[in-house]
Amino acid sequence: MEANLKEIVLNNSNDIVKMWLEEVEKHRKHDYTSSISDELFESTNREFVNVIFTSLEKQGATNDIEGFAERLINLGWPLSYLTDGMQAFRRVTINYILGQSTKVDTQYFSEVLGKVDEWVDPVINQLVNEYSGSWENIVSLQKVALQELSAPLIPVMENITVMPLIGTIDTERAKLIMENLLDGVIKHHADVVLIDITGVPVVDTMVAHHIIQAAEAVRLIGSTCILVGIRPEIAQTIVNLGIDLSKFPTKSSLKKGFESALELTNRRIEDIQSKNNEIEELVDSLDRE
Structure with a gap:
Protein backbone atom coordinates (compact mmCIF):
# COMPACT_ATOMS: atom_id res chain seq x y z
CA MET A 1 0.00 0.00 0.00
CA GLU A 2 2.65 2.50 1.04
CA ALA A 3 4.91 1.66 -1.90
CA ASN A 4 2.04 2.05 -4.35
CA LEU A 5 0.99 5.44 -2.95
CA LYS A 6 4.54 6.77 -2.90
CA GLU A 7 5.04 5.52 -6.46
CA ILE A 8 1.93 7.41 -7.56
CA VAL A 9 3.27 10.61 -5.97
CA LEU A 10 6.81 10.32 -7.33
CA ASN A 11 5.72 9.28 -10.82
CA ASN A 12 3.32 12.20 -11.04
CA SER A 13 5.53 14.78 -9.34
CA ASN A 14 5.16 17.30 -12.19
CA ASP A 15 1.38 17.40 -11.80
CA ILE A 16 1.58 17.62 -8.02
CA VAL A 17 4.18 20.39 -8.21
CA LYS A 18 1.95 22.36 -10.57
CA MET A 19 -1.04 21.97 -8.25
CA TRP A 20 1.08 22.91 -5.25
CA LEU A 21 2.43 26.05 -6.93
CA GLU A 22 -1.11 27.10 -7.80
CA GLU A 23 -2.21 26.48 -4.21
CA VAL A 24 0.64 28.58 -2.80
CA GLU A 25 0.05 31.35 -5.35
CA LYS A 26 -3.61 31.64 -4.29
CA HIS A 27 -2.61 32.76 -0.79
CA ARG A 28 0.11 35.14 -1.92
CA LYS A 29 -2.11 38.24 -2.03
CA HIS A 30 -2.97 37.89 1.64
CA ASP A 31 0.41 37.38 3.27
CA TYR A 32 3.97 38.75 3.48
CA THR A 33 4.98 37.19 0.12
CA SER A 34 2.94 39.79 -1.76
CA SER A 35 5.88 42.20 -1.53
CA ILE A 36 8.43 39.67 -2.84
CA SER A 37 9.46 39.78 -6.49
CA ASP A 38 7.91 37.18 -8.81
CA GLU A 39 11.32 35.78 -9.73
CA LEU A 40 12.43 35.25 -6.13
CA PHE A 41 9.05 33.87 -5.10
CA GLU A 42 8.99 31.36 -7.94
CA SER A 43 12.61 30.25 -7.53
CA THR A 44 12.18 29.78 -3.78
CA ASN A 45 8.99 27.78 -4.28
CA ARG A 46 10.75 25.56 -6.82
CA GLU A 47 13.59 24.94 -4.42
CA PHE A 48 11.11 24.23 -1.62
CA VAL A 49 9.17 21.61 -3.57
CA ASN A 50 12.42 20.01 -4.75
CA VAL A 51 13.51 19.68 -1.13
CA ILE A 52 10.18 18.03 -0.31
CA PHE A 53 10.43 15.44 -3.09
CA THR A 54 14.10 14.78 -2.36
CA SER A 55 13.13 14.09 1.25
CA LEU A 56 10.42 11.66 0.14
CA GLU A 57 12.81 9.80 -2.14
CA LYS A 58 15.68 9.62 0.36
CA GLN A 59 13.55 9.28 3.49
CA GLY A 60 14.78 12.61 4.82
CA ALA A 61 17.48 14.70 3.11
CA THR A 62 18.91 16.55 6.09
CA ASN A 63 21.60 18.49 4.22
CA ASP A 64 19.11 19.81 1.66
CA ILE A 65 16.65 20.76 4.38
CA GLU A 66 19.35 22.43 6.47
CA GLY A 67 20.63 24.48 3.53
CA PHE A 68 17.15 25.53 2.48
CA ALA A 69 16.13 26.57 5.99
CA GLU A 70 19.29 28.66 6.36
CA ARG A 71 18.66 30.42 3.03
CA LEU A 72 15.13 31.28 4.11
CA ILE A 73 16.47 32.90 7.26
CA ASN A 74 18.98 34.90 5.23
CA LEU A 75 16.12 36.03 2.99
CA GLY A 76 14.14 37.05 6.06
CA TRP A 77 11.23 34.70 5.40
CA PRO A 78 9.23 33.55 8.44
CA LEU A 79 8.76 29.99 9.66
CA SER A 80 5.12 30.13 8.57
CA TYR A 81 6.26 29.93 4.94
CA LEU A 82 7.56 26.42 5.63
CA THR A 83 4.62 25.20 7.68
CA ASP A 84 2.00 26.70 5.34
CA GLY A 85 3.81 25.26 2.32
CA MET A 86 3.95 21.79 3.84
CA GLN A 87 0.26 21.89 4.75
CA ALA A 88 -0.52 22.90 1.16
CA PHE A 89 1.60 19.97 -0.07
CA ARG A 90 -0.32 17.64 2.25
CA ARG A 91 -3.68 18.79 0.87
CA VAL A 92 -2.60 18.66 -2.76
CA THR A 93 -1.04 15.20 -2.42
CA ILE A 94 -4.09 13.73 -0.69
CA ASN A 95 -6.45 15.20 -3.28
CA TYR A 96 -4.29 13.95 -6.14
CA ILE A 97 -4.05 10.39 -4.81
CA LEU A 98 -7.77 10.22 -4.15
CA GLY A 99 -8.46 11.61 -7.59
CA GLN A 100 -6.45 8.79 -9.19
CA SER A 101 -8.42 6.04 -7.50
CA THR A 102 -11.89 4.65 -8.08
CA LYS A 103 -12.12 3.73 -4.43
CA VAL A 104 -14.34 5.94 -2.34
CA ASP A 105 -14.65 3.92 0.86
CA THR A 106 -13.73 5.34 4.25
CA GLN A 107 -10.98 2.81 4.88
CA TYR A 108 -9.01 3.80 1.75
CA PHE A 109 -9.46 7.48 2.54
CA SER A 110 -8.15 6.89 6.07
CA GLU A 111 -5.18 4.90 4.76
CA VAL A 112 -4.26 7.67 2.32
CA LEU A 113 -4.43 10.29 5.07
CA GLY A 114 -2.27 8.17 7.37
CA LYS A 115 0.41 7.48 4.76
CA VAL A 116 0.65 11.09 3.59
CA ASP A 117 0.96 12.17 7.22
CA GLU A 118 3.82 9.69 7.65
CA TRP A 119 5.67 11.34 4.76
CA VAL A 120 4.87 14.96 5.49
CA ASP A 121 5.17 15.15 9.30
CA PRO A 122 8.88 14.13 9.46
CA VAL A 123 9.73 16.68 6.77
CA ILE A 124 7.86 19.41 8.68
CA ASN A 125 9.68 18.47 11.88
CA GLN A 126 13.07 18.55 10.16
CA LEU A 127 12.36 21.87 8.50
CA VAL A 128 11.14 23.46 11.74
CA ASN A 129 14.09 22.08 13.71
CA GLU A 130 16.66 23.20 11.15
CA TYR A 131 15.04 26.63 10.80
CA SER A 132 14.89 27.10 14.57
CA GLY A 133 18.46 25.88 15.05
CA SER A 134 19.81 28.15 12.30
CA TRP A 135 17.80 31.06 13.64
CA GLU A 136 19.10 30.60 17.18
CA ASN A 137 22.65 30.35 15.87
CA ILE A 138 22.31 33.53 13.82
CA VAL A 139 20.69 35.39 16.71
CA SER A 140 23.50 34.25 19.00
CA LEU A 141 26.17 35.44 16.54
CA GLN A 142 24.36 38.75 16.07
CA LYS A 143 24.11 39.22 19.82
CA VAL A 144 27.86 38.71 20.20
CA ALA A 145 28.53 41.11 17.34
CA LEU A 146 26.22 43.74 18.80
CA GLN A 147 27.86 43.37 22.19
CA GLU A 148 31.26 43.92 20.65
CA LEU A 149 30.00 46.99 18.81
CA SER A 150 28.03 48.38 21.75
CA ALA A 151 31.10 49.17 23.85
CA PRO A 152 34.23 49.32 21.66
CA LEU A 153 37.54 50.56 23.02
Missing part, protein backbone atom coordinates in the same frame (compact mmCIF):
# COMPACT_ATOMS: atom_id res chain seq x y z
CA ILE A 154 39.58 52.23 20.27
CA PRO A 155 43.29 53.02 20.68
CA VAL A 156 43.83 56.38 18.95
CA MET A 157 47.40 57.08 20.08
CA GLU A 158 49.98 55.47 22.26
CA ASN A 159 48.59 55.30 25.83
CA ILE A 160 45.32 57.01 24.80
CA THR A 161 42.08 55.16 24.00
CA VAL A 162 38.51 56.21 23.28
CA MET A 163 35.25 54.44 24.11
CA PRO A 164 32.35 55.98 22.10
CA LEU A 165 28.96 55.09 23.55
CA ILE A 166 25.82 55.29 21.42
CA GLY A 167 22.25 54.51 22.47
CA THR A 168 20.61 53.59 25.75
CA ILE A 169 22.72 52.12 28.53
CA ASP A 170 21.02 49.40 30.58
CA THR A 171 22.43 47.21 33.35
CA GLU A 172 23.60 44.44 31.00
CA ARG A 173 25.34 46.87 28.67
CA ALA A 174 26.88 48.73 31.61
CA LYS A 175 28.44 45.47 32.74
CA LEU A 176 29.85 44.94 29.25
CA ILE A 177 31.21 48.49 29.19
CA MET A 178 33.01 47.88 32.47
CA GLU A 179 34.54 44.60 31.24
CA ASN A 180 35.64 46.01 27.88
CA LEU A 181 37.00 49.12 29.51
CA LEU A 182 39.20 47.31 32.04
CA ASP A 183 40.36 44.67 29.55
CA GLY A 184 41.12 47.32 26.93
CA VAL A 185 43.05 49.58 29.30
CA ILE A 186 45.33 46.71 30.23
CA LYS A 187 45.61 45.36 26.67
CA HIS A 188 46.47 48.75 25.12
CA HIS A 189 48.53 50.00 28.09
CA ALA A 190 46.31 53.08 28.21
CA ASP A 191 47.15 55.88 30.59
CA VAL A 192 44.06 57.88 29.60
CA VAL A 193 40.61 56.70 28.52
CA LEU A 194 38.07 59.02 26.93
CA ILE A 195 34.45 57.91 27.44
CA ASP A 196 32.42 59.74 24.82
CA ILE A 197 28.69 59.97 25.67
CA THR A 198 27.78 62.27 22.77
CA GLY A 199 25.51 59.54 21.37
CA VAL A 200 23.81 58.65 24.66
CA PRO A 201 20.33 60.23 24.51
CA VAL A 202 19.57 60.21 28.22
CA VAL A 203 21.86 60.34 31.24
CA ASP A 204 19.87 59.52 34.36
CA THR A 205 20.98 58.47 37.83
CA MET A 206 21.54 54.85 36.81
CA VAL A 207 23.58 55.72 33.72
CA ALA A 208 25.68 58.21 35.65
CA HIS A 209 26.22 55.64 38.41
CA HIS A 210 27.50 53.09 35.90
CA ILE A 211 29.82 55.64 34.29
CA ILE A 212 31.19 56.69 37.69
CA GLN A 213 31.80 53.04 38.57
CA ALA A 214 33.65 52.50 35.29
CA ALA A 215 35.79 55.60 35.82
CA GLU A 216 36.59 54.56 39.38
CA ALA A 217 37.59 51.08 38.21
CA VAL A 218 39.92 52.62 35.61
CA ARG A 219 41.45 54.83 38.29
CA LEU A 220 42.12 51.83 40.53
CA ILE A 221 44.25 50.17 37.86
CA GLY A 222 46.35 53.30 37.46
CA SER A 223 44.74 55.13 34.51
CA THR A 224 42.74 58.33 34.14
CA CYS A 225 39.20 58.50 32.74
CA ILE A 226 37.88 61.62 31.02
CA LEU A 227 34.16 61.92 30.33
CA VAL A 228 33.51 63.82 27.09
CA GLY A 229 30.43 64.78 25.12
CA ILE A 230 28.70 66.63 27.96
CA ARG A 231 25.95 68.52 26.13
CA PRO A 232 24.22 71.45 27.88
CA GLU A 233 21.03 69.49 28.51
CA ILE A 234 23.05 66.57 29.91
CA ALA A 235 24.97 68.93 32.18
CA GLN A 236 21.70 70.41 33.45
CA THR A 237 20.28 66.94 34.11
CA ILE A 238 23.41 65.91 36.02
CA VAL A 239 23.21 69.05 38.18
CA ASN A 240 19.47 68.62 38.83
CA LEU A 241 19.98 65.00 39.86
CA GLY A 242 22.77 66.00 42.22
CA ILE A 243 25.23 63.59 40.60
CA ASP A 244 28.84 64.15 41.66
CA LEU A 245 31.25 63.89 38.73
CA SER A 246 34.01 65.84 40.43
CA LYS A 247 36.27 62.81 40.85
CA PHE A 248 37.29 62.72 37.20
CA PRO A 249 37.65 65.31 34.41
CA THR A 250 34.77 66.15 32.08
CA LYS A 251 34.86 67.94 28.73
CA SER A 252 32.14 69.16 26.40
CA SER A 253 33.65 67.61 23.27
CA LEU A 254 35.94 64.80 22.17
CA LYS A 255 38.40 67.36 20.76
CA LYS A 256 38.82 69.10 24.11
CA GLY A 257 39.05 65.74 25.88
CA PHE A 258 41.77 64.59 23.51
CA GLU A 259 43.76 67.77 24.13
CA SER A 260 43.55 67.09 27.88
CA ALA A 261 44.63 63.49 27.30
CA LEU A 262 47.72 64.72 25.44
CA GLU A 263 48.61 67.04 28.31
CA LEU A 264 48.22 64.20 30.82
CA THR A 265 50.65 62.12 28.77
CA ASN A 266 53.12 65.03 28.45
CA ARG A 267 52.28 65.83 24.83
CA ARG A 268 50.59 68.63 23.00
CA ILE A 269 49.41 69.65 19.53
CA GLU A 270 51.79 71.93 17.67
CA ASP A 271 51.06 74.11 14.64
CA ILE A 272 53.65 72.91 12.13
CA GLN A 273 53.31 76.00 9.96
CA SER A 274 53.92 78.33 12.87
CA LYS A 275 56.87 76.27 13.98
CA ASN A 276 58.34 76.38 10.49
CA ASN A 277 57.88 80.16 10.40
CA GLU A 278 59.71 80.47 13.71
CA ILE A 279 62.58 78.35 12.38
CA GLU A 280 62.79 80.43 9.21
CA GLU A 281 62.86 83.65 11.22
CA LEU A 282 65.58 82.24 13.43
CA VAL A 283 67.66 81.21 10.42
CA ASP A 284 67.21 84.64 8.86
CA SER A 285 68.32 86.37 12.04
CA LEU A 286 71.38 84.16 12.25
CA ASP A 287 72.24 84.91 8.64
CA ARG A 288 72.01 88.63 9.29
CA GLU A 289 74.39 88.30 12.18
Whole structure:
Protein backbone atom coordinates (compact mmCIF):
# COMPACT_ATOMS: atom_id res chain seq x y z
CA MET A 1 0.00 0.00 0.00
CA GLU A 2 2.65 2.50 1.04
CA ALA A 3 4.91 1.66 -1.90
CA ASN A 4 2.04 2.05 -4.35
CA LEU A 5 0.99 5.44 -2.95
CA LYS A 6 4.54 6.77 -2.90
CA GLU A 7 5.04 5.52 -6.46
CA ILE A 8 1.93 7.41 -7.56
CA VAL A 9 3.27 10.61 -5.97
CA LEU A 10 6.81 10.32 -7.33
CA ASN A 11 5.72 9.28 -10.82
CA ASN A 12 3.32 12.20 -11.04
CA SER A 13 5.53 14.78 -9.34
CA ASN A 14 5.16 17.30 -12.19
CA ASP A 15 1.38 17.40 -11.80
CA ILE A 16 1.58 17.62 -8.02
CA VAL A 17 4.18 20.39 -8.21
CA LYS A 18 1.95 22.36 -10.57
CA MET A 19 -1.04 21.97 -8.25
CA TRP A 20 1.08 22.91 -5.25
CA LEU A 21 2.43 26.05 -6.93
CA GLU A 22 -1.11 27.10 -7.80
CA GLU A 23 -2.21 26.48 -4.21
CA VAL A 24 0.64 28.58 -2.80
CA GLU A 25 0.05 31.35 -5.35
CA LYS A 26 -3.61 31.64 -4.29
CA HIS A 27 -2.61 32.76 -0.79
CA ARG A 28 0.11 35.14 -1.92
CA LYS A 29 -2.11 38.24 -2.03
CA HIS A 30 -2.97 37.89 1.64
CA ASP A 31 0.41 37.38 3.27
CA TYR A 32 3.97 38.75 3.48
CA THR A 33 4.98 37.19 0.12
CA SER A 34 2.94 39.79 -1.76
CA SER A 35 5.88 42.20 -1.53
CA ILE A 36 8.43 39.67 -2.84
CA SER A 37 9.46 39.78 -6.49
CA ASP A 38 7.91 37.18 -8.81
CA GLU A 39 11.32 35.78 -9.73
CA LEU A 40 12.43 35.25 -6.13
CA PHE A 41 9.05 33.87 -5.10
CA GLU A 42 8.99 31.36 -7.94
CA SER A 43 12.61 30.25 -7.53
CA THR A 44 12.18 29.78 -3.78
CA ASN A 45 8.99 27.78 -4.28
CA ARG A 46 10.75 25.56 -6.82
CA GLU A 47 13.59 24.94 -4.42
CA PHE A 48 11.11 24.23 -1.62
CA VAL A 49 9.17 21.61 -3.57
CA ASN A 50 12.42 20.01 -4.75
CA VAL A 51 13.51 19.68 -1.13
CA ILE A 52 10.18 18.03 -0.31
CA PHE A 53 10.43 15.44 -3.09
CA THR A 54 14.10 14.78 -2.36
CA SER A 55 13.13 14.09 1.25
CA LEU A 56 10.42 11.66 0.14
CA GLU A 57 12.81 9.80 -2.14
CA LYS A 58 15.68 9.62 0.36
CA GLN A 59 13.55 9.28 3.49
CA GLY A 60 14.78 12.61 4.82
CA ALA A 61 17.48 14.70 3.11
CA THR A 62 18.91 16.55 6.09
CA ASN A 63 21.60 18.49 4.22
CA ASP A 64 19.11 19.81 1.66
CA ILE A 65 16.65 20.76 4.38
CA GLU A 66 19.35 22.43 6.47
CA GLY A 67 20.63 24.48 3.53
CA PHE A 68 17.15 25.53 2.48
CA ALA A 69 16.13 26.57 5.99
CA GLU A 70 19.29 28.66 6.36
CA ARG A 71 18.66 30.42 3.03
CA LEU A 72 15.13 31.28 4.11
CA ILE A 73 16.47 32.90 7.26
CA ASN A 74 18.98 34.90 5.23
CA LEU A 75 16.12 36.03 2.99
CA GLY A 76 14.14 37.05 6.06
CA TRP A 77 11.23 34.70 5.40
CA PRO A 78 9.23 33.55 8.44
CA LEU A 79 8.76 29.99 9.66
CA SER A 80 5.12 30.13 8.57
CA TYR A 81 6.26 29.93 4.94
CA LEU A 82 7.56 26.42 5.63
CA THR A 83 4.62 25.20 7.68
CA ASP A 84 2.00 26.70 5.34
CA GLY A 85 3.81 25.26 2.32
CA MET A 86 3.95 21.79 3.84
CA GLN A 87 0.26 21.89 4.75
CA ALA A 88 -0.52 22.90 1.16
CA PHE A 89 1.60 19.97 -0.07
CA ARG A 90 -0.32 17.64 2.25
CA ARG A 91 -3.68 18.79 0.87
CA VAL A 92 -2.60 18.66 -2.76
CA THR A 93 -1.04 15.20 -2.42
CA ILE A 94 -4.09 13.73 -0.69
CA ASN A 95 -6.45 15.20 -3.28
CA TYR A 96 -4.29 13.95 -6.14
CA ILE A 97 -4.05 10.39 -4.81
CA LEU A 98 -7.77 10.22 -4.15
CA GLY A 99 -8.46 11.61 -7.59
CA GLN A 100 -6.45 8.79 -9.19
CA SER A 101 -8.42 6.04 -7.50
CA THR A 102 -11.89 4.65 -8.08
CA LYS A 103 -12.12 3.73 -4.43
CA VAL A 104 -14.34 5.94 -2.34
CA ASP A 105 -14.65 3.92 0.86
CA THR A 106 -13.73 5.34 4.25
CA GLN A 107 -10.98 2.81 4.88
CA TYR A 108 -9.01 3.80 1.75
CA PHE A 109 -9.46 7.48 2.54
CA SER A 110 -8.15 6.89 6.07
CA GLU A 111 -5.18 4.90 4.76
CA VAL A 112 -4.26 7.67 2.32
CA LEU A 113 -4.43 10.29 5.07
CA GLY A 114 -2.27 8.17 7.37
CA LYS A 115 0.41 7.48 4.76
CA VAL A 116 0.65 11.09 3.59
CA ASP A 117 0.96 12.17 7.22
CA GLU A 118 3.82 9.69 7.65
CA TRP A 119 5.67 11.34 4.76
CA VAL A 120 4.87 14.96 5.49
CA ASP A 121 5.17 15.15 9.30
CA PRO A 122 8.88 14.13 9.46
CA VAL A 123 9.73 16.68 6.77
CA ILE A 124 7.86 19.41 8.68
CA ASN A 125 9.68 18.47 11.88
CA GLN A 126 13.07 18.55 10.16
CA LEU A 127 12.36 21.87 8.50
CA VAL A 128 11.14 23.46 11.74
CA ASN A 129 14.09 22.08 13.71
CA GLU A 130 16.66 23.20 11.15
CA TYR A 131 15.04 26.63 10.80
CA SER A 132 14.89 27.10 14.57
CA GLY A 133 18.46 25.88 15.05
CA SER A 134 19.81 28.15 12.30
CA TRP A 135 17.80 31.06 13.64
CA GLU A 136 19.10 30.60 17.18
CA ASN A 137 22.65 30.35 15.87
CA ILE A 138 22.31 33.53 13.82
CA VAL A 139 20.69 35.39 16.71
CA SER A 140 23.50 34.25 19.00
CA LEU A 141 26.17 35.44 16.54
CA GLN A 142 24.36 38.75 16.07
CA LYS A 143 24.11 39.22 19.82
CA VAL A 144 27.86 38.71 20.20
CA ALA A 145 28.53 41.11 17.34
CA LEU A 146 26.22 43.74 18.80
CA GLN A 147 27.86 43.37 22.19
CA GLU A 148 31.26 43.92 20.65
CA LEU A 149 30.00 46.99 18.81
CA SER A 150 28.03 48.38 21.75
CA ALA A 151 31.10 49.17 23.85
CA PRO A 152 34.23 49.32 21.66
CA LEU A 153 37.54 50.56 23.02
CA ILE A 154 39.58 52.23 20.27
CA PRO A 155 43.29 53.02 20.68
CA VAL A 156 43.83 56.38 18.95
CA MET A 157 47.40 57.08 20.08
CA GLU A 158 49.98 55.47 22.26
CA ASN A 159 48.59 55.30 25.83
CA ILE A 160 45.32 57.01 24.80
CA THR A 161 42.08 55.16 24.00
CA VAL A 162 38.51 56.21 23.28
CA MET A 163 35.25 54.44 24.11
CA PRO A 164 32.35 55.98 22.10
CA LEU A 165 28.96 55.09 23.55
CA ILE A 166 25.82 55.29 21.42
CA GLY A 167 22.25 54.51 22.47
CA THR A 168 20.61 53.59 25.75
CA ILE A 169 22.72 52.12 28.53
CA ASP A 170 21.02 49.40 30.58
CA THR A 171 22.43 47.21 33.35
CA GLU A 172 23.60 44.44 31.00
CA ARG A 173 25.34 46.87 28.67
CA ALA A 174 26.88 48.73 31.61
CA LYS A 175 28.44 45.47 32.74
CA LEU A 176 29.85 44.94 29.25
CA ILE A 177 31.21 48.49 29.19
CA MET A 178 33.01 47.88 32.47
CA GLU A 179 34.54 44.60 31.24
CA ASN A 180 35.64 46.01 27.88
CA LEU A 181 37.00 49.12 29.51
CA LEU A 182 39.20 47.31 32.04
CA ASP A 183 40.36 44.67 29.55
CA GLY A 184 41.12 47.32 26.93
CA VAL A 185 43.05 49.58 29.30
CA ILE A 186 45.33 46.71 30.23
CA LYS A 187 45.61 45.36 26.67
CA HIS A 188 46.47 48.75 25.12
CA HIS A 189 48.53 50.00 28.09
CA ALA A 190 46.31 53.08 28.21
CA ASP A 191 47.15 55.88 30.59
CA VAL A 192 44.06 57.88 29.60
CA VAL A 193 40.61 56.70 28.52
CA LEU A 194 38.07 59.02 26.93
CA ILE A 195 34.45 57.91 27.44
CA ASP A 196 32.42 59.74 24.82
CA ILE A 197 28.69 59.97 25.67
CA THR A 198 27.78 62.27 22.77
CA GLY A 199 25.51 59.54 21.37
CA VAL A 200 23.81 58.65 24.66
CA PRO A 201 20.33 60.23 24.51
CA VAL A 202 19.57 60.21 28.22
CA VAL A 203 21.86 60.34 31.24
CA ASP A 204 19.87 59.52 34.36
CA THR A 205 20.98 58.47 37.83
CA MET A 206 21.54 54.85 36.81
CA VAL A 207 23.58 55.72 33.72
CA ALA A 208 25.68 58.21 35.65
CA HIS A 209 26.22 55.64 38.41
CA HIS A 210 27.50 53.09 35.90
CA ILE A 211 29.82 55.64 34.29
CA ILE A 212 31.19 56.69 37.69
CA GLN A 213 31.80 53.04 38.57
CA ALA A 214 33.65 52.50 35.29
CA ALA A 215 35.79 55.60 35.82
CA GLU A 216 36.59 54.56 39.38
CA ALA A 217 37.59 51.08 38.21
CA VAL A 218 39.92 52.62 35.61
CA ARG A 219 41.45 54.83 38.29
CA LEU A 220 42.12 51.83 40.53
CA ILE A 221 44.25 50.17 37.86
CA GLY A 222 46.35 53.30 37.46
CA SER A 223 44.74 55.13 34.51
CA THR A 224 42.74 58.33 34.14
CA CYS A 225 39.20 58.50 32.74
CA ILE A 226 37.88 61.62 31.02
CA LEU A 227 34.16 61.92 30.33
CA VAL A 228 33.51 63.82 27.09
CA GLY A 229 30.43 64.78 25.12
CA ILE A 230 28.70 66.63 27.96
CA ARG A 231 25.95 68.52 26.13
CA PRO A 232 24.22 71.45 27.88
CA GLU A 233 21.03 69.49 28.51
CA ILE A 234 23.05 66.57 29.91
CA ALA A 235 24.97 68.93 32.18
CA GLN A 236 21.70 70.41 33.45
CA THR A 237 20.28 66.94 34.11
CA ILE A 238 23.41 65.91 36.02
CA VAL A 239 23.21 69.05 38.18
CA ASN A 240 19.47 68.62 38.83
CA LEU A 241 19.98 65.00 39.86
CA GLY A 242 22.77 66.00 42.22
CA ILE A 243 25.23 63.59 40.60
CA ASP A 244 28.84 64.15 41.66
CA LEU A 245 31.25 63.89 38.73
CA SER A 246 34.01 65.84 40.43
CA LYS A 247 36.27 62.81 40.85
CA PHE A 248 37.29 62.72 37.20
CA PRO A 249 37.65 65.31 34.41
CA THR A 250 34.77 66.15 32.08
CA LYS A 251 34.86 67.94 28.73
CA SER A 252 32.14 69.16 26.40
CA SER A 253 33.65 67.61 23.27
CA LEU A 254 35.94 64.80 22.17
CA LYS A 255 38.40 67.36 20.76
CA LYS A 256 38.82 69.10 24.11
CA GLY A 257 39.05 65.74 25.88
CA PHE A 258 41.77 64.59 23.51
CA GLU A 259 43.76 67.77 24.13
CA SER A 260 43.55 67.09 27.88
CA ALA A 261 44.63 63.49 27.30
CA LEU A 262 47.72 64.72 25.44
CA GLU A 263 48.61 67.04 28.31
CA LEU A 264 48.22 64.20 30.82
CA THR A 265 50.65 62.12 28.77
CA ASN A 266 53.12 65.03 28.45
CA ARG A 267 52.28 65.83 24.83
CA ARG A 268 50.59 68.63 23.00
CA ILE A 269 49.41 69.65 19.53
CA GLU A 270 51.79 71.93 17.67
CA ASP A 271 51.06 74.11 14.64
CA ILE A 272 53.65 72.91 12.13
CA GLN A 273 53.31 76.00 9.96
CA SER A 274 53.92 78.33 12.87
CA LYS A 275 56.87 76.27 13.98
CA ASN A 276 58.34 76.38 10.49
CA ASN A 277 57.88 80.16 10.40
CA GLU A 278 59.71 80.47 13.71
CA ILE A 279 62.58 78.35 12.38
CA GLU A 280 62.79 80.43 9.21
CA GLU A 281 62.86 83.65 11.22
CA LEU A 282 65.58 82.24 13.43
CA VAL A 283 67.66 81.21 10.42
CA ASP A 284 67.21 84.64 8.86
CA SER A 285 68.32 86.37 12.04
CA LEU A 286 71.38 84.16 12.25
CA ASP A 287 72.24 84.91 8.64
CA ARG A 288 72.01 88.63 9.29
CA GLU A 289 74.39 88.30 12.18
